[in-house]
Amino acid sequence: MSEAPAIRVLLVEDDEDVRLSTIQVLTLAGFEVEAFASAERARAHISFGVPAIVVCDVRLPGMSGTEWLGELHTADAELPVILVTGHGHIAMAVQAMREGAYDFIEKPFSSERLVAIVRHAIERRQLTLQVRALRDALENWHGIQAVLIGRSAQMQQVRRTVMTLAETSADVLIYGETGTGKELVARCLHEHSERRRQHFVPLNCGGLPEALAESELFGHEAGAFTSANRVRVGKFEYANGGTLFLDEIESMPMAVQIKLLRALQERSIERIGSNKAIPFDCRVVAASKDDLKDMSDRQKFRADLYYRLGVAFIELPPLRERREDIPLLFEHFTLLAAARYERAAPIPSSAQVADLMAYAWPGNVRELRNVADRFVLGLLGERLTQVRGSAEDVPALPRGLPQQVESFERAVIVETLRKHQGDQPATASALAIARQTLHDKLRKLGIAADEFKA
Incomplete structure (x- = not known):
């Protein structure tokens, strides 16, 4: 996340001796403290987003600490308020906890307990303000920035390349590991081009047998083969005027690669069972998780098709190479999940954020989104990345x-x-x-x- 803001402690205590001793304890622990004798005097220092927490006595002259709690949370519902109570007022403090107080501490209290509670409250406040800053950043982003999210230099370059290529009709080849968002980039190319009013047609080439791949791409005439009961329009025809996205093109059968190459060269196709050439006008965007140049060198992919497709390239970095984007993406996915499941968006602890930053993310952005969904649903513990049932169990990066x-x-x-x-x-x-x-x-x-x- 962004740099944690410095948080000060607003101490409200009418007993001068207690106030001075508490200031000393907190100052020695490294906290910045502002002290007041009443809630009325501290009021002017409270506003939405104030980088502070409140430590307040329950019994005060004028407005009591419990009465002030409601006013504080009207100003900022996520402001941590720690109540200090005498032995006879514990029931009042417990009720205040139910009404939103962060914690309470009973007099006489140990310095260690006070410092521990204050430190936890400050960590919570820092995270709250960081999350708000991220939300503001997301809300202020428009267009492609709101879709291809990230502040890293790699993602800035990806966005620039997408916007440059969107203005052309060039076919594009996208490289990236599984889960890096290749289809999302392809859709951005389409949505920011002059073809955006026409169809975006995706086709996953992975696992398609030769006969089915041909039918999907080029269509077929009625009676072309046993089960061809009627004319089928292929993806090329359906994408006419728009964009055809061929995902996992490295898996396309060799025989189909030959026909695809011819279609790209001539910008026309023939349905199976027909000799009639049907022209098409669509941009072809292909995506691969493997190095097609290397595959072509090993005769696993047609070199001529590689050079025909590879007019323009976009390479997507894996998430582990742009770790600075992880908090922003996680916040984005958490907000989306909270809206989808109609739940409040939880805020990760500092330990959980550190866990996210240290994890290797073999499934990339797709895996991060899955973790955000599970986080919102309350299915995860303190270690967010220890996800049961994942396809690949990759631990956090070791320390040594x-x-x-x-x-x-x-x-x-x-x-x-x-x-x-x-x-x-x-x-x-x-x-x-x-x-x-x-x-x-x-x-x-x-x-x-x-x-x-x-």
Whole structure:
């Protein structure tokens, strides 16, 4: 989140001896303190968003602490108010807790207990004000900034590239790991282009068999094959005038790649079972989680199609490489989830924010959104990233330097194996290490290369 604001303590105590001793305790603990003898004198220092907490005696001359509590929360409902009470007034303090007081402490109190309660209240106030600042930032963002969220240099560059390419009709290739938001970027390209009034047509190429992929892309005539009972309009025709988004294009069958290349070159298609050329006018945006250049070098993807698609590139950074965006994104997803589930948006503790910042996020933004949903529903404990049932259990980054080095080494090797589909010689070459060195590291780190084979 943004830098935590400095929070001062507004102390309201009519007993001068207690007031002076409390000031001394809090000042020695490192807190900035302003003291008042009555609620009336402290009133002028309270407003919405004031960077302060209140420590207030229950019994005061004039307006009591419990009476003032309502006025304070009218000014700012999230202002932490700690009530100080004598032994005979505990029931009154408990009732005040029900009405929104942050905590209460009974006289005579220990310095350690007072400091602990004040410190927790200050942490809560800092987080509240940080979250408000994030909400204001989100509300003040418009257009593409409100969709492709992030203050990092990487996301600023992504937004600039999207806006530049949106003004053209060029086909675009988007690279990014699973969950980085490739379809969201494709939709932004469409929504900020002259084609925005026409269809945005997505097609996931992953797992589509050859026959079905052809029918989906190009359509078919009635009677073209056994189950073709009527004419089907393909995605290219349906996207005419708009944008066709081909996700996971690395999975497209080779035979279909040939026909796709021809369609892109001629800007026309033929339905299955027809010889008639049907022209189309749409922008094609393709997305891949794998390096298509590397795949084409290994003859896993057609090089001519790669060069035809790769007129313009957008590369999306994984979330772990733009950690400064995590609090802003988490706040955004928390607010969306709170509205969807009709619940109040909870505020993460400082430990929870630190947990979010340290986690490796293998599922990227999609995983972060899932955690925000579960957080709003109250399904998570103090450790937000210990999510049961996730596809991949990746712990927070270890603290020690050797452990961090090993964690980084493991991540690099796993990612390279994934890119090369478990091919150990190709992986060793890409990492610029000997094959035996790679073999030793796989054994040491407990990585099974066979798991990455296609």
